[in-house]
Amino acid sequence: MRRSSLLTSFVFVALLITFATNASAQTPGVFEVRFNDSALTSQQRTELAPTLAATKSFWETIITGYQPGVDLDGIDIIVEAAAIDGPSNVLAQAGPGGFSVTRGGFTFLTDNQFNSSAGVVTIDTADFSTNLIFDVLKHEVGHVLGFGTLFDLNSLSPNRGEYIGSEGVAAYQAEYDSAALFVPLQNETFPGGIQVFNGHLDEDNLLTDAFGRAIRNDLMSPVVSNTTNANDPFQNFLSDTSLGIFRDLGYETIATTFVVPPPVLGDANLDGAVTFLDIAPFIGFLTTGEFLIQADCNEDGVVNFLDIAPFITFLTGN
Numbered sequence: 001m002r003r004s005s006l007l008t009s010f011v012f013v014a015l016l017i018t019f020a021t022n023a024s025a026q027t028p029g030v031f032e033v034r035f036n037d038s039a040l041t042s043q044q045r046t047e048l049a050p051t052l053a054a055t056k057s058f059w060e061t062i063i064t065g066y067q068p069g070v071d072l073d074g075i076d077i078i079v080e081a082a083a084i085d086g087p088s089n090v091l092a093q094a095g096p097g098g099f100s101v102t103r104g105g106f107t108f109l110t111d112n113q114f115n116s117s118a119g120v121v122t123i124d125t126a127d128f129s130t131n132l133i134f135d136v137l138k139h140e141v142g143h144v145l146g147f148g149t150l151f152d153l154n155s156l157s158p159n160r161g162e163y164i165g166s167e168g169v170a171a172y173q174a175e176y177d178s179a180a181l182f183v184p185l186q187n188e189t190f191p192g193g194i195q196v197f198n199g200h201l202d203e204d205n206l207l208t209d210a211f212g213r214a215i216r217n218d219l220m221s222p223v224v225s226n227t228t229n230a231n232d233p234f235q236n237f238l239s240d241t242s243l244g245i246f247r248d249l250g251y252e253t254i255a256t257t258f259v260v261p262p263p264v265l266g267d268a269n270l271d272g273a274v275t276f277l278d279i280a281p282f283i284g285f286l287t288t289g290e291f292l293i294q295a296d297c298n299e300d301g302v303v304n305f306l307d308i309a310p311f312i313t314f315l316t317g318n
Contacts, residue, residue: 028115031063032074033089033141039080044128053081055137059145062238065252075117077144080087084124091130092225094121094140095149106250107153108146119144132209132224135236139219146221146249147242148185149198156248157198161187165248172241176207176215183241186222197223201242209239211258218242233258266314267294274314 001034026032033056037045066072082091096109096119111118121140123133130136143149152156156165163169163183172183184202189195200222201215208214215221218239243253268281283297285303295303297310 027071028071028073029066030073031060031065033059034074034076035079036076037079039078044081051134051137054134057142057143058138063246063251063253067104067106067250067252070106070250071103071116072108073115075119075145076111077141078120080120081123081128087126090124091127091136092123092140093120094119094143096144096146101154104250107150108250135219135224139224142220145246147245149200150249154249156279157185160197161185163244163245167244167247168241171244175240176210213237215239215241228266263293265294265297266311268292270294
């Protein structure tokens, strides 16, 4: 499905302040997302609170800690709302900010206590109530964490349109292109000669993984999908490639976000549903005795006449 033209962007921010957090409750080496929404109105805070909580949970599930030698204690993110460009187009913008510090061979931007990463997410006031706000916030926090914004400081994208970090490239080779020498990144020229490059994955990359997930639908591509990932696991997902990129930035991550869905019993033509179109292929498996888990409707490990009755049940819904 072709995606909408709702672009997101990233920016670097000047952030030289101390966050009002309980430092004694924070543990070096433990990743945690902390949002500061005090810049929002009371109504905006109330509206956004469930989404911020869900975004925090999402990233704390994806990122399980830091690479060895990194003793930061998480990331503090200011969330604000401001006019950007009116409805649609740029929904939000974000980036890290603060002091450049190196931990474990990785470069981060931190607050002036040098123990927490820091950044800002700015939501366009005209798009504050978009139904895509969850995926927008997940995307923008990805930038605050360093996707696209800390590539240069970590020597990960020396050429336009090319990401060369070892973890990201290895994941991309396994997932999309075994012969790839780099991960393709955004490299575009917009009207007026404005050049945008290396901040996102390449929107024009049409490759798909073994499960049919197109990398152009990754959460860290420049365009947000019309359908939220909560309803469609093939849209706004984090690919193994993106997970590898976050490891190159100094984080530990889960291995993959994709969970193979359970087989649909009776779905003999493998289209994801049991309909009359499954009758002919189901009879074919009965005739040949060839095993297909979807045709083994009584789940006894073989495909035979005993599968006919449960197949009819799945087909008719009775």
